[in-house]
Amino acid sequence: xxxxxxxxxxxxxxxxxxxxxxxxxxxxxxxxxxxxxxxxxxxxxxxxxxxxxxxxxxxxxxxxxxxxxxxxxxxxxxxxxxxxxxxxxxxxxxxxxxxxxxxxxxxxxxxxxxxxxxxxxxxxxxxxxxxxxxxxxxxxxxxxxxxxxxxxxxxxxxxxxxxxxxxxxxxxxxxxxxxxxxxxx
Amino acid sequence: xxxxxxxxxxxxxxxxxxxxxxxxxxxxxxxxxxxxxxxxxxxxxxxxxxxxxxxxxxxxxxxxxxxxxxxxxxxxxxxxxxxxxxxxxxxxxxxxxxxxxxxxxxxxxxxxxxxxxxxxxxxxxxxxxxxxxxxxxxxxxxxxxxxxxxxxx
Numbered sequence: 390x391x392x393x394x395x396x397x398x399x400x401x402x403x404x405x406x407x408x409x410x411x412x413x414x415x416x417x418x419x420x421x422x423x424x425x426x427x428x429x430x431x432x433x434x435x436x437x438x439x440x441x442x443x444x445x446x447x448x449x450x451x452x453x454x455x456x457x458x459x460x461x462x463x464x465x466x467x468x469x470x471x472x473x474x475x476x477x478x479x480x481x482x483x484x485x486x487x488x489x490x491x492x493x494x495x496x497x498x499x500x501x502x503x504x505x506x507x508x509x510x511x512x513x514x515x516x517x518x519x520x521x522x523x524x525x526x527x528x529x530x531x532x533x534x535x536x537x538x539x540x541x542x543x544x545x546x547x548x549x550x551x552x553x554x555x556x557x558x559x560x561x562x563x564x565x566x567x568x569x570x571x572x573x574x
Numbered sequence: 575x576x577x578x579x580x581x582x583x584x585x586x587x588x589x590x591x592x593x594x595x596x597x598x599x600x601x602x603x604x605x606x607x608x609x610x611x612x613x614x615x616x617x618x619x620x621x622x623x624x625x626x627x628x629x630x631x632x633x634x635x636x637x638x639x640x641x642x643x644x645x646x647x648x649x650x651x652x653x654x655x656x657x658x659x660x661x662x663x664x665x666x667x668x669x670x671x672x673x674x675x676x677x678x679x680x681x682x683x684x685x686x687x688x689x690x691x692x693x694x695x696x697x698x699x700x701x702x703x704x705x706x707x708x709x710x711x712x713x714x715x716x717x718x719x720x721x722x723x724x725x726x727x
Binding site: 410418422447510531533538557 | 575576577579582607611612617620621624625627628
């Protein structure tokens with residue numbers, strides 16, 4: 390995410406739509422990517438992105454520029470995504486299973502010929518799908534966004550030991566998934 | 575291992591792990607497998623971009639929000655008038671009741687009192703008294719002395 394100048398944040402907080410659009414252009418990719426990886430559904434991730442930016446617009450005037458805008462945005466994004474996930478968990482699970490069936494039917498012809506970005510992205514999605522939403526959020530913030538434990542704890546509103554134990558369990562699950570893959574080959 | 579992998583391990587614990595890894599190939603292999611399984615795939619994940627309709631929806635919501643905050647002029651005017659003329663129970667009721675009571679009870683002053691007031695006015699302001707010539711009969715002053723006059727006087 391590009392750094393957003395304080396003056397842009399202040400103008401947006403004052404109600405400037407042009408300034409807010411600038412914030413959106415700088416941060417929407419980051420918000421959407423985090424939401425997509427936690428939720429694992431494009432339409433839902435777009436809805437969460439929408440919710441996140443409307444929340445940001447409404448509360449920007451109360452945001453203190455002394456703290457990091459990025460950390461604040463992480464917190465809103467991850468919490469909105471997790472709440473959304475919990476709300477629609479059953480529905481999403483059913484849909485994802487349907488998509489997986491479709492994916493399994495489509496993949497073989499292409500997969501062996503090329504290892505392009507789409508395949509890597511699919512691998513990421515498959516790995517993340519083995520985790521529960523809380524573990525997923527931790528892994529996304531740690532491995533993709535590069536946050537340290539203290540930043541993850543702050544973004545998720547949990548303590549350091551909880552971050553540590555969620556990452557540990559997530560990695561155990563990912564290792565188990567990797568072993569399964571090796572055994573299949 | 576989690577702390578070590580994430581660079582969160584420090585001091586003596588870090589030294590111990592590094593010393594052991596330098597001596598133990600099985601553990602080095604384990605750390606390598608762990609990185610391959612839980613870290614490497616994510617390093618190549620790219621940032622995604624939402625579709626354009628997301629901004630269109632956000633923009634629409636913001637504009638609606640702004641409209642809610644600043645209602646149109648006629649609406650604001652109506653709102654202002656409504657607030658001005660909105661009855662304020664005690665502040666309005668007490669003076670209104672006072673006016674009604676005055677309007678009802680003032681005309682009930684007795685006619686006798688009214689005539690007495692008129693008499694006082696005549697005497698005090700106009701200087702007319704019972705001794706005045708105004709009320710003397712023409713009969714006493716050698717008036718017409720007709721039957722009709724006597725009847726009316």
